[in-house]
Amino acid sequence: MSWIVEEIGFDPNRITTNGNKFMLGNGAMGYRGTLEEFKKEQLPACTLAGLYDKVGDQWREPINAPNGLFTQLILNGEILSPLTSRYDSHRVALNIRDATYHRDTAFVVGDNRIEVRTRRFLSMEHLDLILMKVEFRCSQDCEITVRTGIDGDVWDINGPHLQEYELSAGDGLIGLSCITQELKKSVSVAEGITLVGAAEEVLIQDSLSMLREIQIKCFAGETYGFTKYVAVGFGDQREQVSKTVQSRVREAMRDRYETLLHRHALHWERKWELSDVEIEGDDDAQFALRYSIYQLHIIAPTESEKVSIPARGLSGQVYKGAVFWDTEMFMLPFFLYSQPKIARNLVMYRVHTLDGARRKAAEYGYRGAYYAWESQDTGDDACTLFNITDVFTNRPMRTYFRDKQVHISADAAYGIWQYYEFTGDDSVLLEGGAEVLLECARFFYSYSYYKEEKNRYEILDVTGPDEYHERVNNNAFTNELVRTTLEIAFKAMAVLESKYPEAYASLMEKLDFSEDLGKLSSMLGQLYTPQPDPATLVIEQFDGYSKLEDVDLRTLKSRIMDKNEYLGGGNGLATTTQILKQADVVLMLHLFKNRFSQEVKKANWEYYEPRTEHGSSLSSCVYALVAADIGNSDWAYPYFMRTATIDLTGDSKQYVGTLYIGGTHPAANGGAWMAAVLGFAGLHLREGKVLFQPSLPEHWQSIAFPIQIRGQQFRVNVTATEVVILSDNRNKLQQTFQVGTEERTIEPGGRSSFPNEGKRRGDGLAG
């Protein structure tokens, strides 16, 4: 099976898409898959995780660092670029196994054929390091001018974010340092090169860039080239940061490219060992799923617990580089099963942003923690009140994403508890996780209302996952997650109280929580959560949903007058109908699969599926998951494939008006993994027991993958007839597995083959 994504030929219309598709990253930086010679018009970006800036009244968004890979080859005054030059062949490729980017172009200038070949990677060992090797060969003797260095004229959406540029050169290194507008952070880039052969170099600098210009006399058929060592850093002290990146470059130049690449590749080998999913019988699915996993690896914070994964990964400034619920709901499961340490970083991010969540709750008059709908470094909400432009009037449209999507606090709590359940790692609770859980529960108490007439607490005026219906009452998804948050808070308190009584006492005192205990308990006992209708088994998405116009999707779409018109908001076409943006009730049925019968899941899937517009990339995988859960892998498969290929095809929306909104889709990437492993293989953790209820697509011979549960490593292979589980030799604990109805405990190093009873369509369904 191939591990290579490639594209032959050059299509200027695909520059933006390919910037996402061929992206590199190491969790600390993302580097878009653009060509070395590109300037900001082609949207290159070296996006830094966790550093944000705000200019004037514009959106706060992440920083794109100066581009240290910028390189142009010039022959007879002509800059070689497929945008403007003749070329014989052009190919870019991404090896997702070792996360290297490959570019090969053969330019033609007169009778001279110039083959250019570059290789680059973002070191997975040194997260501030980018390396690139450039080679070229001409068919005729000529003189090539290499212009390479640091291009500080960066692409910004709401910039410019960088100012006070300082350029430097010395000891063979060049450097560029600048200051962000808002927080006055220093961003520094240093670059050194090693050149094959001797050449004359001059430095060219303007206000924003520091470049070397090197004349190379080329003899026909000979290969020339050089290697670029680039380090990128940021921090409070300009000099300090500059020094750090310079010494990193020097160190890298001592280590040399091949060594660094080798070490980088070892990291990636380990990543794949822990996470690769092998599918037999479906090459397309295999490739798309691996590519999805690659996308998750390149944006995962391996070393920092102060950043999480933004909704567009590190592919640029889109969506303000903000972290949404996507992380907990769509990405976390992959990391939990494969790299719990990264999962820990992701959930600890919520601990570090707790104060921001407290400020947001207070701003709206509530107690506890109301997490940001769009979270950045501080946890204050980056989401604005007017998010969308009305296409008919060009006016900003009031939306209630920020104000009313209260489920975000439940999502954060749910994520923390998931981590705890998977790992048994108490430390996350002790280091602030429990505090988050309690503050989220307190927020929901503070947000709730009591309906005396019905003797129940209700959650009013919220927006659920289906954003086309804003400000609804008793959204089934939200209420169920609120209930879960309260349950989790009590469970966490029980853990603390029994195992760490002092920590428990001190937390109770710190939060002055004793009075809340009784309130939360009474709320938990009487919280209303919408239940299946006895006749139809359908769970109403929110109060009054069933009274909305029950129009089919085709009819709704026929009413659209402008292809960019927003279907939600004040007057959106979907708002007065039952058409939903994305899985809502169905997502709840996935999250709480044990709380609902197969009949209920089936009834709701069938009800909501034709009414779902899938206006979010978070929708398809959920329909795949629940379809697999109810034994309909043929319903699930197209949704799985749609999810898994989203960043390969680049078919998603790239622009709204002149605003670029494209980028990668980590939630869909995570959703693809979920659909395959949690859906088709039917993996599920329940009260410490690992369950499999497989429902493979018929043409799949097998799916195999590693999982880690509470520190123990296992390997799973699911075929149509059996589920084989191998416990790693190095494991220390036994683990109970259940496949279908059969339950067994496997000792460390043991192996067990369970019969795969399969899941017949409609399995367990009445009627």
Add this chain to the structure above:
Amino acid sequence: MSWIVEEIGFDPNRITTNGNKFMLGNGAMGYRGTLEEFKKEQLPACTLAGLYDKVGDQWREPINAPNGLFTQLILNGEILSPLTSRYDSHRVALNIRDATYHRDTAFVVGDNRIEVRTRRFLSMEHLDLILMKVEFRCSQDCEITVRTGIDGDVWDINGPHLQEYELSAGDGLIGLSCITQELKKSVSVAEGITLVGAAEEVLIQDSLSMLREIQIKCFAGETYGFTKYVAVGFGDQREQVSKTVQSRVREAMRDRYETLLHRHALHWERKWELSDVEIEGDDDAQFALRYSIYQLHIIAPTESEKVSIPARGLSGQVYKGAVFWDTEMFMLPFFLYSQPKIARNLVMYRVHTLDGARRKAAEYGYRGAYYAWESQDTGDDACTLFNITDVFTNRPMRTYFRDKQVHISADAAYGIWQYYEFTGDDSVLLEGGAEVLLECARFFYSYSYYKEEKNRYEILDVTGPDEYHERVNNNAFTNELVRTTLEIAFKAMAVLESKYPEAYASLMEKLDFSEDLGKLSSMLGQLYTPQPDPATLVIEQFDGYSKLEDVDLRTLKSRIMDKNEYLGGGNGLATTTQILKQADVVLMLHLFKNRFSQEVKKANWEYYEPRTEHGSSLSSCVYALVAADIGNSDWAYPYFMRTATIDLTGDSKQYVGTLYIGGTHPAANGGAWMAAVLGFAGLHLREGKVLFQPSLPEHWQSIAFPIQIRGQQFRVNVTATEVVILSDNRNKLQQTFQVGTEERTIEPGGRSSFPNEGKRRGDGLAG
């Protein structure tokens, strides 16, 4: 002082406006001030009170009866009409003292000058009777063809409502009877004429009309003419209704025009005795106020308690002929002080529509009575979910008038209790009024939520009077009215329990109310009502209002792109700002003037006044009332005049797109009376005591008017220096009055002159 409204000359652009301005009515029927020769294109209408019809999916609206006054004079084949004929002079006039309509036109055909003169009235004695006298005189000998009869081709907005036309003729009478589409009610019109002199008559009928054609040989200078006697009726039995209208016509023809006019005028004399307000020193104000009172008289249900007053009176089918809160809040006070029997009819209408209100409450999942926002005959809500067309997309726009303006139930309850307090008439409580009060209180309990954290009941998700801000929480006006409803319910129960224990017991049992008592009492004790901010004294209109964009009205209006765009609704320009459609908090300060200090009233008037768009004709009078209350009659006066002249100038909006929305404005008419008598004269009833706190406009020498309190008749004259009160000789009870700080009790037949201490501007205000 003149009692005549007149217009000289003919302006085709004013046909529609003048249809409203010169309207006749007797509470059972309205007849628009259109010319006799007009066909439906000019919007003549004989609108019937209390009979509604619905065609297909269109709006339910009142019936316009076939036009029994239709009359054309034809000379040499030319129909005489100022629309198409030459004329020398044209004048229409309305005598508001006796409610007669006058029309005088001198047509010119060749050398012949034809003077036409008509007089008409809707009998205030026989509410089904319309009479018209037609006279004409030619300057040359000629033959005039008179075409007169019943034109059944009526103007309809969402019709046609009438079908199965049956035409008849016999014994000199012609008749037209037809059937409504929805309820299959019979509508019948009969007409008889008495002709001066002999003439030849033939009957002309088509499918919709029954006309006489009469040839009259005219000698120059001689006056010819005829009188039309028209009766209009409706009911279940076609034959029965036809017989009734025929005998009414015969009877009227026996009584003759002059006698009937005389009796009609006596009724009007009595009306003016009971209600005329005399202003010295301001002829414009005098005339406008009298005209406003005239408008109230012609639409008041004198005999039926099953109809109330629609928002556009009886001026056509606009606003579905529906009864809004306008009646209780803006018209009822006039009737309470002048004709309590009519006030009783108005409040009893809410008793008769209680079941509709119960159905609406149940439809939305509540107990008790949720009155229709737009109420017709049954009390079911005629208001639709989509009320407005988006000018940018031509799509229907979802509005929440029907769903969320819960204050309507409080308005209904408030009206009933106002009637009871003014009259001491227990019968209204015993005949269903108390039941309404309890059911409204129960509805609010059922609607409320308890906020445990704040130990209070809240009223969530409502729309207050300011319809530009839909679905808000804790609207100050609404919450205060809800509290009042609960108080009223308890007061009514106390009256019943002490005076009519059996009725009380039976009502409690009928409503199964005992369990609600404790709930309502606890709600009353802990209901949240927004209070003045301690620093600014401003009462926030609803939760979060103060956080909205604080833009001035001019700026807001500069953002308007289409003059017909709606400022409220989903994306309306005002919704995200502090701009309000109409008095909201300020109306509350008027209704509960004793609950708030003068300082609070002043602070709120000054805060909200510049933020009010006055997009409703219900707004200006409220600003006039509260301005007068705080002693600023110069602030109040322009608002008073704007209110009092609305149907004279016809300056209000007449069309939205092709939809006619014009008509008369009874709420503004009532508001003009309120501003003059309750505002400038400062009349106020508090716990059985009559108070005056006058604040006359400086150029007014006096204002004088009759009032009736608990069956006793008084006459009041307010000047700058004194307030003279006369108790009628026929009174049986003494009555306590307070003017300024002085309180006296006046015996039947007594007279007292109080010094008018006046109200200095800022009277009693701190700072």
